Amino acid sequence: MKYSIKHVFYALTAATLITGCEAEFDNPVGDVSSYSSGTADFSTFVALGDSLTAGYADGALYRTGQESSYGAILAQQFALVGGGAFAQPLMPVEATGSLNFGGTDVITDDRFFLFPTGDPTSPVGPARLSDVAPSLVISTDISTRLTGPFNNMGVPGAKSFHLGAPGYGDSSLAAIGGGTANPYFSYFSSADGTDMITDAAGQLPSFFVLWIGNNDILSYATGGGVGIDQTNNFDPTTYGSEDITDPNAVFPSTYTGLVAAMTASSAKGVLVNIPDVSTIPYFTTVPYNAIPLTAAEAAAGNAGFAAYNGGVNAILGATTPEAIQRQIVFVEGQNPVVILDEDLTDLTSFDAALVNMRMATINDFVVLPTASKLGEDAGGGFLWGISAPLLDEDVLKESEVTAVEDARTLYNATILAAADASADLLHFDASAMMAELSTSGIFYGTGGITATFATGGGFSLDGVHPTARGYAVISNAIIDEINTGFSANIPHVDPGTYTTVFYQ
Amino acid sequence: MKKIYLIIISSCLASSAMAGGYRVALQGQKALGMGHAGVAMTDSSEVIFFNPGGMTQLEADTDITGGITLLDGETLYQNELTNASAKTDNPLGTPINFYYASRISSEMSWGLGVYTPYGNTVEWPTDWEGSHLVNSIELKTIFIQPTIAYQINDSYSVGFGLAYVNGLVDFNRNLSTSLADANGDRSNVTIEASSVDAWGANIGLMAKVNEELSLGFNYRTKIDLEARNDSADFQNIPTSLQSTFPDTTFDADLVLPAELTIGLAYKYSEQTTLAFDINRTFWSAYEDLTVEFDNGAGTSTNPRNYKDVNIYRFGVQHQLNDQWILRGGIYFDESPVRDGYFAPETPRNDSIGYTAGASYKYSDNLEFDISFLLLTFDEIDNSYDFYEESGTPIPFGGTYDSSATAIGFGLSYRY
Numbered sequence: 001m002k003y004s005i006k007h008v009f010y011a012l013t014a015a016t017l018i019t020g021c022e023a024e025f026d027n028p029v030g031d032v033s034s035y036s037s038g039t040a041d042f043s044t045f046v047a048l049g050d051s052l053t054a055g056y057a058d059g060a061l062y063r064t065g066q067e068s069s070y071g072a073i074l075a076q077q078f079a080l081v082g083g084g085a086f087a088q089p090l091m092p093v094e095a096t097g098s099l100n101f102g103g104t105d106v107i108t109d110d111r112f113f114l115f116p117t118g119d120p121t122s123p124v125g126p127a128r129l130s131d132v133a134p135s136l137v138i139s140t141d142i143s144t145r146l147t148g149p150f151n152n153m154g155v156p157g158a159k160s161f162h163l164g165a166p167g168y169g170d171s172s173l174a175a176i177g178g179g180t181a182n183p184y185f186s187y188f189s190s191a192d193g194t195d196m197i198t199d200a201a202g203q204l205p206s207f208f209v210l211w212i213g214n215n216d217i218l219s220y221a222t223g224g225g226v227g228i229d230q231t232n233n234f235d236p237t238t239y240g241s242e243d244i245t246d247p248n249a250v251f252p253s254t255y256t257g258l259v260a261a262m263t264a265s266s267a268k269g270v271l272v273n274i275p276d277v278s279t280i281p282y283f284t285t286v287p288y289n290a291i292p293l294t295a296a297e298a299a300a301g302n303a304g305f306a307a308y309n310g311g312v313n314a315i316l317g318a319t320t321p322e323a324i325q326r327q328i329v330f331v332e333g334q335n336p337v338v339i340l341d342e343d344l345t346d347l348t349s350f351d352a353a354l355v356n357m358r359m360a361t362i363n364d365f366v367v368l369p370t371a372s373k374l375g376e377d378a379g380g381g382f383l384w385g386i387s388a389p390l391l392d393e394d395v396l397k398e399s400e401v402t403a404v405e406d407a408r409t410l411y412n413a414t415i416l417a418a419a420d421a422s423a424d425l426l427h428f429d430a431s432a433m434m435a436e437l438s439t440s441g442i443f444y445g446t447g448g449i450t451a452t453f454a455t456g457g458g459f460s461l462d463g464v465h466p467t468a469r470g471y472a473v474i475s476n477a478i479i480d481e482i483n484t485g486f487s488a489n490i491p492h493v494d495p496g497t498y499t500t501v502f503y504q
Numbered sequence: 505m506k507k508i509y510l511i512i513i514s515s516c517l518a519s520s521a522m523a524g525g526y527r528v529a530l531q532g533q534k535a536l537g538m539g540h541a542g543v544a545m546t547d548s549s550e551v552i553f554f555n556p557g558g559m560t561q562l563e564a565d566t567d568i569t570g571g572i573t574l575l576d577g578e579t580l581y582q583n584e585l586t587n588a589s590a591k592t593d594n595p596l597g598t599p600i601n602f603y604y605a606s607r608i609s610s611e612m613s614w615g616l617g618v619y620t621p622y623g624n625t626v627e628w629p630t631d632w633e634g635s636h637l638v639n640s641i642e643l644k645t646i647f648i649q650p651t652i653a654y655q656i657n658d659s660y661s662v663g664f665g666l667a668y669v670n671g672l673v674d675f676n677r678n679l680s681t682s683l684a685d686a687n688g689d690r691s692n693v694t695i696e697a698s699s700v701d702a703w704g705a706n707i708g709l710m711a712k713v714n715e716e717l718s719l720g721f722n723y724r725t726k727i728d729l730e731a732r733n734d735s736a737d738f739q740n741i742p743t744s745l746q747s748t749f750p751d752t753t754f755d756a757d758l759v760l761p762a763e764l765t766i767g768l769a770y771k772y773s774e775q776t777t778l779a780f781d782i783n784r785t786f787w788s789a790y791e792d793l794t795v796e797f798d799n800g801a802g803t804s805t806n807p808r809n810y811k812d813v814n815i816y817r818f819g820v821q822h823q824l825n826d827q828w829i830l831r832g833g834i835y836f837d838e839s840p841v842r843d844g845y846f847a848p849e850t851p852r853n854d855s856i857g858y859t860a861g862a863s864y865k866y867s868d869n870l871e872f873d874i875s876f877l878l879l880t881f882d883e884i885d886n887s888y889d890f891y892e893e894s895g896t897p898i899p900f901g902g903t904y905d906s907s908a909t910a911i912g913f914g915l916s917y918r919y
Contacts, residue, residue: 019838022578025909026883029582029589064688069584113686116744168751445585447681447898457682494586494633500682 029491035080037223038488040268041206042083046151047071047209048163048200048262049272051465052290053154054184055088058502059128059462060097060111061156061184066090068468068498071152071209073475077490078207088152089188096129099183101173102143106183110137112461114454124503126454126461133504142187145171153200155185159215159245160237160254163196179241197261204265208257209478211272211430213411216245221277221328222464224367224393225400231407244403247410255411259418259425268424268486270478273412275434277404281453282463283365283396284438289373290366291335298330304387305329311354315347326358330386336360337374337385339395357389363398368453368463370394426485428478442473447496449473457500460472468498524848526624526643527761527785529815529837530599533571533873533914537861538819539833541781544710544720544769547821548916549603552617552651553721554765557708558661559605559613559653564918570602571873571914579626579851583633583902590632592851594625598854601914610655617649617665620761626849631690633680634900637888638849639692643912645671645729645760649706658712665706671729673758676850679738679749679801680893689740694712695754695795697731704760716771720781726762726789731755736797748800756795761810762786767817775823783815787840807890809845813838819859831861831875844899846886851904853884873914881906 027034047053047070054061055069066072066088075086078156099107107382112128117125130137155162162168167180169189200208220227227242234249245251262269277283283426293301305328316323322345328338336359347354360366366374370390378388398402412431417429434451436442437458441450450456451472453463458470466474472495479490532550535542542554549567553556575597582589605615624643628634646669653663676694683691688752704727711719736754767781787810795804819833835857841850887901 023580023881025580025582025903025905027584029584029587114742114744116747123748124742191841252611441896445583445899445901447900448896491587492585494583494584496587496633496681497588497631499684499688502684502686502688504686 008072013457031197034489035491036489037078037081038483038486040482040486040488042078042081044084044151044203044206045071045075045078045086045155046200046203046205046208046212046262047074048153048196048208048258050154050158050215051156052151052214053209053211054156055154055471056468057460057462057465058112059109059460061202062095062111063091063093065468065500066152068471069152069154070471070475070478071154073477073493074209075151075473077475077479077493081488081490085150086151089146089148089150091140094138095197096136096138098130098137098139099142099187100139101183101186102141104173105139106142106173112500113502114461115504129504132325142183143171145186146188148150148188148190149199149203150188151203152205153196155182155196157182157184157215157219158196159210159219159243160212160251160258163212163258164254166193166195168195169199171459182220197258201261201264205262205267205269206265208262208267208269209272210262210269212258213251213255213274214413216251216411217274217407218464220244221396221400221404222282222367224391225396225403226393229407231403244407247407247414251411252414255414256418263422263424266424270426270428270481271415271419272428272430272478273415274408274410275431277401279395279434279438279451280363280464281451281456281459282368284451285368285453285463286366286371286374287334288360288362288364288366289334289336290371291330291337293330293332293335293386295332298332298335301330301386308354308357308461310345311351315350315354316345328359337366337390337395338387339364339390339397340392341387341397342392343397343399355389360395361398363401365396365401367394426481428481430474433474433477444473444476444495449495454501462499467500469495469500472498512519515660528575528597528599528621528623529610530573530575530877530910530912531601531619531621532603533573533861533875533912534569534863535819536573536745536859536875536877536912537831537833537873538821538908539817539835539857539859541767541779541819541833542765542834543708543722543765543781544718545777545779546710546718546769549605549615550601551708552603552605552615552649552662552665553601553619553621553706554771555708555710555720556651556653556665556706557661557710558720559609559615559651559663560609560611560655560661561710561712562605566604566606566918567918569916570600571912572598572600573875573910573912574598575908575910577879577906577908579904579906581628581632581634581848581902581904583853588902590629592911593629594629595627597623597625599623605897610915612655613653614651614810615646615651617651619649620645621647621648622671624850626851628848629907631678634848635690635692636681636898637677637847637891637900639678640674641676641849642674643671643758644673645669647704651706660712663708663710663711666889667704667706667727667730669702669704669727669760670743671700671702671730671758673700673729681869681898683742685740685742686862687866691738691740691742691745691749693801694737694739695734695756696737697734697756700729700731702727702729718769720765720767720769722763722765726786729758729760731757736799736801738801744908750799752799752801754792754795754797758793761789761791777820777821779817779821781817783817784812785815785840786812788811788812790840806847808847809842810840811842813840826868827865829863829865831859831863835859841886843886844889846884846904847888848900848904851873852906853881853886853904855879855881855906863916867896869917869919871916871918873900873912873916875910875912875914877908877910877912878909879910
């Protein structure tokens with residue numbers, strides 16, 4: 001028995017040791033002590049900008065999108081290295097995107113979902129909830145302000161010069177209806193007379209990200225260039241909502257003022273530049289030659305345009321470049337869409353039928369919403385894009401693309417110069433990243449995203465704004481800049497765990 | 505005993521877990537104490553599993569041996585690029601074994617074995633980073649094996665067992681890396697097959713070379729578990745896709761590979777016996793996991809491309825006195841998984857098992873057994889590269905580490 005007691009003891013000791021053995025990594029990723037903020041201080045982090053900063057996606061500002069804004073993702077990672085709380089002006093959980101002010105609708109667009117189409121070859125397609133299932137819409141009443149301050153100072157629709165515009169957050173129906181106030185900012189501004197930069201800089205940020213200027217060209221571009229290129233008009237109060245902001249004086253002076261205000265508290269920060277419209281699916285999804293025709297249909301179309309082609313040749317001369325450009329000839333197979341082009345010589349004084357029409361080229365971008373219109377009845381039996389020319393707002397023409405690109409190039413030069421001017425400021429080249437996304441896609445170890453509309457995972461169903469997964473990829477790229485530029489060690493997030501598009 | 509004690513301590517310090525694939529080598533408490541070596545051992549009716557040829561060489565006319573093992577395993581995952589990490593939350597496994605062997609004549613014995621050699625329960629956190637490959641899997645099998653053995657002469661005996669196999673599988677994964685319903689709840693599928701029947705054979709040859717040395721040979725056949733028209737439950741499918749992914753039935757095959765074991769037992773002294781086995785497991789039969797759904801999900805082919813591997817087992821047992829037998833062992837288990845095929849439903853790498861055990865003789869008829877296993881796995885950086893969405897491969901990889909511990913209780917009743 002002497003032995004057996006000893007053996008029981010040994011056995012129990014061994015059992016204890018065994019249960020104490022657990023799998024353990026040599027270098028566990030969750031080891032907070034290995035992370036560092038480097039030379040940066042993330043205690044008060046403010047993200048300032050437009051819809052891309054707000055976390056807008058699927059044509060609406062809604063809760064889960066906001067929770068995956070790049071600011072929220074960054075703040076979550078900053079929290080590992082001394083970052084503070086990141087307050088966001090969150091929409092109600094159940095809200096679907098539209099806004100009202102005490103019952104009066106001020107934003108009527110709700111989230112896009114993929115809805116059943118009834119077409120077995122393409123069973124789902126994007127549509128706004130408000131258009132397909134209005135009974136499911138839950139609008140948010142913004143007449144009662146949220147109480148800030150808010151670290152996410154992203155306001156959908158804001159242009160550079162709006163950030164310093166007093167009254168942009170005026171919480172009154174008159175100001176919102178009159179266009180001087182933005183309902184998204186009205187919902188969370190600190191006072192009627194304040195402006196965005198005051199509310200942002202007033203938090204005395206220790207760190208900030210500024211991503212502004214997208215809407216200075218984007219509202220023009222998404223509107224198909226209906227607005228005016230205000231280059232060399234130095235008074236933004238005279239601008240319409242879809243105009244291009246002057247890149248020579250207005251944007252630079254506005255931008256440097258914003259940077260000065262944000263750095264007044266000795267903050268470090270990241271300045272983000274403006275992507276090329278040709279890299280986003282809103283402009284690249286619908287091909288310029290989107291019209292499939294049979295031989296008989298092409299012949300019928302050509303018969304219909306014979307008088308137009310002949311009339312143009314007669315007046316302009318058949319060998320002139322404009323007459324050649326304006327010839328509308330269909331063939332069997334894919335054909336370019338027929339578009340209005342106000343840049344063409346007005347011939348309607350000779351003949352009211354000789355409207356400013358031409359066929360689109362590969363350098364014209366047919367905007368995404370036009371897809372649902374192509375080939376549909378335009379009235380009188382005429383078909384959009386074929387026998388009825390697409391309108392100015394349906395297409396961003398080559399000359400308009402050039403106007404957008406000229407302005408963007410100058411904006412980005414301003415942004416880069418501002419970043420280069422201070423050791424406290426980093427430059428994040430979102431333009432290069434979106435170009436990579438649209439050409440090769442971006443892969444992140446557990447998967448990847450591309451810029452393909454609806455299925456690529458990078459862009460939400462509005463074709464302009466990223467998905468939550470896209471925002472996560474952007475956040476990781478910003479983290480890379482910070483890690484390099486400020487000698488920090490902040491971990492990435494796994495984009496694969498963030499959502500993409502939503503089905504109804 | 506002191507040595508075993510030290511081995512256990514040092515292995516804790518050294519490392520960080522189950523056999524390769526979904527084989528669970530816990531088929532006898534006495535054998536487990538000796539590194540699960542036993543193809544040439546004839547000390548209990550555990551021979552029905554390890555080598556049916558040994559049944560006629562049991563001392564007692566009737567030997568009833570059985571036991572249960574409590575198995576606790578976990579796997580960690582992390583990815584340094586994405587900072588993702590996850591840990592399995594597996595329930596305690598309880599493999600059982602029961603063996604009855606009885607002499608019919610001086611040349612013939614018969615017996616019955618009930619054991620659970622294949623199983624796999626892995627529960628990752630729901631919607632974890634690899635959830636498009638697996639959220640959870642439960643595989644269970646039970647083998648019921650009537651067996652006869654024949655003593656050819658003083659040296660040679662042979663045995664044959666016909667195993668009835670009954671299995672169940674319950675597997676859940678997300679449909680893709682992104683598909684979710686309007687609430688953002690991820691779309692997933694659960695396939696469940698219960699009571700899948702199959703048959704296999706267990707053949708053994710035992711050779712007693714002399715008083716000291718015995719040689720053993722054992723072959724267990726490959727078994728195909730064929731699930732047919734079992735239920736596939738699709739959950740959180742967006743309304744618009746529900747006509748594409750209705751709940752349906754599925755067909756799938758799972759292979760339980762053949763195993764060949766050769767080994768020896770050497771009586772070093774009156775008190776001490778050494779054992780050495782080599783197991784070859786023909787895992788190359790596991791080429792892919794193919795699930796055919798009877799709806800829009802179609803056929804899901806998941807290459808596995810396992811390779812044949814060996815397990816080397818060493819064991820020693822020592823008769824301390826009339827009451828106590830002590831055992832110790834170690835085994836080296838090669839993983840059948842090739843680089844690039846590391847799927848998180850069987851997240852296991854090369855491993856070393858340290859084992860210890862003891863038997864206490866309560867009376868001439870009754871003996872109690874206890875066994876311990878500590879299974880340590882090498883940390884591994886690997887990936888599964890054969891998952892695709894819309895024709896684009898989406899590899900899933902990272903660093904994995906596992907561990908498993910087991911404690912087993914058994915008894916033998918002989919008369």
